[in-house]
Amino acid sequence: MYVVLKRRHLLLAGALALVLAAIPIAKRVAQPAVPAGASVSEDWGLHFEKDGEPPVGNASSKELLQYGAYYLGDPSEKKIYLTFDAGYEAGYTAKILDTLKAHGAPAAFFVVGNYLETAPDLVRRMAAEGHTVGNHTYHHYDMSQIAGQAAFSQELESVETLYTQITGKPMEKVYRPPQGKYSVENLKQAQALGYHTIFWSLAYVDWLQDDQPDPDAALQKLLSRTHPGAVVLLHCTSKTNAEILDPLLTQWEQAGYTLAPLSDLYAAAPASSG
DSSP: OOOOOOOGGGOOHHHHHHTOOOOOOSSOOOOOOOOTTOOOOEEOOEEOSSTTSOOEESSOHHHHHTTTEESBOOTTSOEEEEEEEESSOOSOHHHHHHHHHHHTOOOEEEEOHHHHHHOHHHHHHHHHTTOEEEEOOSSOOOGGGOOSHHHHHHHHHHHHHHHHHHHSSOOOSEEOOGGGEEOHHHHHHHHHTTOEEEOOSBOOSOOOTTSOOOHHHHHHHHHHHOOTTEEEEEETTOHHHHHHHHHHHHHHHHTTOEEOOTHHHHTTSOOOOO
8 A cells, every 4th residue: 555645736835835844954965866766756745724723734644654654643632742853053952942841841853963963962952851852864865866775774874873872872763854855665664664754734934044034923823823733843943933932832831732742643553664
């Protein structure tokens, strides 16, 4: 059953642009030449039909589940899964961690090789304070253009090794595709390594260092599109996110939402390579 993922007629171009979530990596590494046999790339995208309700993704939760992948929690539960993509350290992560600690809120940080190499103290703090540290690949390549399992595995295992060297702990088996680009083959490759692929159901354009969103507008956008079971993607490189996180968490709490660990998504249905 490898039917996935063709709802592009539901995806408005504007909505797609808001959720590509391309992290600006501090030191870009050239993408390898596309090998023969690489499967067709998909761009993760969302269409919000109504504020306050879960969006439609270009794959349904049921379709993704066969690969141990998720973009949304249970829409009947007022849980939020807060995640951050971390391509480099811009000076805001400590404040973000302070705010999470003040609220007793768990989060997940998806890190690349550059982040592990340049901000090991922050990575240790993430782990020590009970947050999930997930795999965003070593080089932040477009992984849909990597055809072989060996090359795919190397990108993830290099991050695992470095994380364990830094923290003394094994890395949680959660993976986020760089730039939201993926293929069905990638989902199978990640699953074969025991990974859950984690997309998202709420994001906004927050990663442009020289064009940060207005804090009030950003807060309103996130609150208006918050929905039960939301997997929220923010970037810890964003000054705006560091500024609005406290009122965002406060208003979620006041609305009756619980910040849940990412493991709640997949605890009942672990990935397998079968």
